[in-house]
Amino acid sequence: MNEAYQPDHGVAQDGAQSLLEADRLCVEYRTRSESVLAVQDLSLIVREGESVALVGESGSGKSTVARAMLGLLPERIARITGGSIVLTGQDVTQYTNDQWEQVRGHPVAMVFQDPLSYLNPVMRVGRQIAESVKRHDRGTLDVRGRVAELLELVRLPASAARAYPHELSGGMRQRVLLAIALGCRPRLLIADEPTTALDVTTQAEILSLLRDLRQQLGMAMLLISHDLGVVWEECERVYVMFRSRLVESGRTREVFASPTHPYTAGLVKAAKAARNSEGRFETIEGEYSTTTDSPLP
Numbered sequence: 329m330n331e332a333y334q335p336d337h338g339v340a341q342d343g344a345q346s347l348l349e350a351d352r353l354c355v356e357y358r359t360r361s362e363s364v365l366a367v368q369d370l371s372l373i374v375r376e377g378e379s380v381a382l383v384g385e386s387g388s389g390k391s392t393v394a395r396a397m398l399g400l401l402p403e404r405i406a407r408i409t410g411g412s413i414v415l416t417g418q419d420v421t422q423y424t425n426d427q428w429e430q431v432r433g434h435p436v437a438m439v440f441q442d443p444l445s446y447l448n449p450v451m452r453v454g455r456q457i458a459e460s461v462k463r464h465d466r467g468t469l470d471v472r473g474r475v476a477e478l479l480e481l482v483r484l485p486a487s488a489a490r491a492y493p494h495e496l497s498g499g500m501r502q503r504v505l506l507a508i509a510l511g512c513r514p515r516l517l518i519a520d521e522p523t524t525a526l527d528v529t530t531q532a533e534i535l536s537l538l539r540d541l542r543q544q545l546g547m548a549m550l551l552i553s554h555d556l557g558v559v560w561e562e563c564e565r566v567y568v569m570f571r572s573r574l575v576e577s578g579r580t581r582e583v584f585a586s587p588t589h590p591y592t593a594g595l596v597k598a599a600k601a602a603r604n605s606e607g608r609f610e611t612i613e614g615e616y617s618t619t620t621d622s623p624l625p
Contacts, residue, residue, distance in 0.1 A: 344375035347416055347435065347516045347548050348397065354410035355392050355401065366392045369411070370574045372567050374516060379542060379549045381559040381580065383595070384569030390552045393569075394520050397550075398438055399428035416515070433464035433512030441521035443501035447493040454479075454489025457507050464512035478507040483537060499530035503537070510541070517542075520552045535562060556599040560584060568592045 355367040367389040374380045382390050395401050397413055399420070412421045416435050423431070432438075440446050448456055457475045461468055468474045479488055482503040493501055502522060509517060519538065523531040535558060542549055553559055559566055559580060566583050568576040570591040576583060587593040 344377065346373055346375050346414075348372075348374040348550065349414040350393070350397070350411065351414070352411035353393070353396065353413060354408065355389070355396050355406060356409045357392075357406050359405070366406075366572055367396070368573045370569070371411075372574070372577070374548055374550050376515070377542075377546055377548055378565070379551065379563045381551045381553060381563035381566040382569065383553055383556065383559055383566060385554065388569040389572045390569055391520055394438065394518050394550070394552055397518065398432055398436065399423055399425070400438075433460065433509075433514065435515040436518060437509035437512050437514035437516075438518040438520065439502070439505045439509050439522050441524045443498070443505050444493060446505060447501060449493055451492075452489065453491050453493065453496070453504050457489070457504070457511055460508045460511040474511065475507075478511055481510060481541070482507045497530075498526050499533060502526065502534055506537070506541070510545070514547060516548045516550065518550045518552070521554070522551075523555070523558065531558075538562070556584065556595060568595070 350370055350372050353367055353370045354365065357364045357366050370389070370393060372380070372382070382393060384390050392401070392406070396408060397415075401407070408421060412419055414420070415431060420427070420431060447453075454475050457478055458471050461471050461474050461478075465474065475489060476486055479486060484500060484503050484507070488496065488500065488504070493504070496504065517538075522538070523534050526534065538549065539562060541547065549563075551559065551563055563580050566577065566580045567574055568583070568589065568591065570589070575589040576587065576592045583592065584596050587596055
């Protein structure tokens with residue numbers, strides 16, 4: 329890899345405080361017949377104030393990593409089988425649900441890729457944002473004022489508070505999810521494919537908003553994406569996953585300029601072919617690893 333991972337669980341060499349560290353993380357999904365290693369020996373670090381990308385093909389394990397980092401893995405079929413996750417110096421790998429409730433929102437919050445799946449369809453937007461404020465920002469006395477402040481922060485009109493999710497556009501719903509996440513005052517925002525279902529113009533608006541929010545709030549971001557153009561523009565460092573493993577990492581421009589792994593090189597070549605509307609996409613042979621020693625009962 330371009331950047332050797334050195335777990336330090338503290339202050340990084342450049343002086344920036346580490347917010348999130350995964351060290352040789354392994355996650356397994358179990359069925360009645362077999363177990364699939366969705367994440368194998370993954371190590372990464374996100375430091376205070378920086379923007380880091382986790383990229384890879386669909387099914388490579390990116391979203392599983394994000395869910396593991398917030399204790400959101402499905403309990404009956406998924407489990408962490410190795411490694412550790414450290415948030416702001418605390419090992420949260422074996423946290424209970426009650427302990428995770430004290431972590432989610434602050435210091436780390438997450439924005440998902442499909443707002444309609446995570447917003448309550450029968451509850452007005454303002455009330456949903458208010459619930460986040462009441463639960464995670466208990467020092468706020470003027471909840472209504474805080475909701476108005478958050479709507480302005482994500483560039484939504486005050487009238488959006490009275491709307492139901494289905495009455496808003498896709499880009500506006502994504503901004504609502506951002507407002508809910510920011511209501512918790514996170515130090516780290518995990519954004520899981522936040523622009524996937526949006527048109528090109530709306531994607532640009534959401535990315536510009538995320539960039540401005542990071543600068544304004546001093547917030548770090550872990551961006552999960554398959555769009556190398558977005559990663560190039562928004563992220564200082566990148567981690568590349570392939571077949572559930574981390575295969576390359578380093579400074580974004582260095583990795584994309586001189587990839588050392590065939591998969592990364594293929595991604596870069598495919599991105600260029602798509603941008604130029606020419607050439608054929610290459611494929612890489614391989615299968616996901618499985619075990620059969622711990623199926624569901």
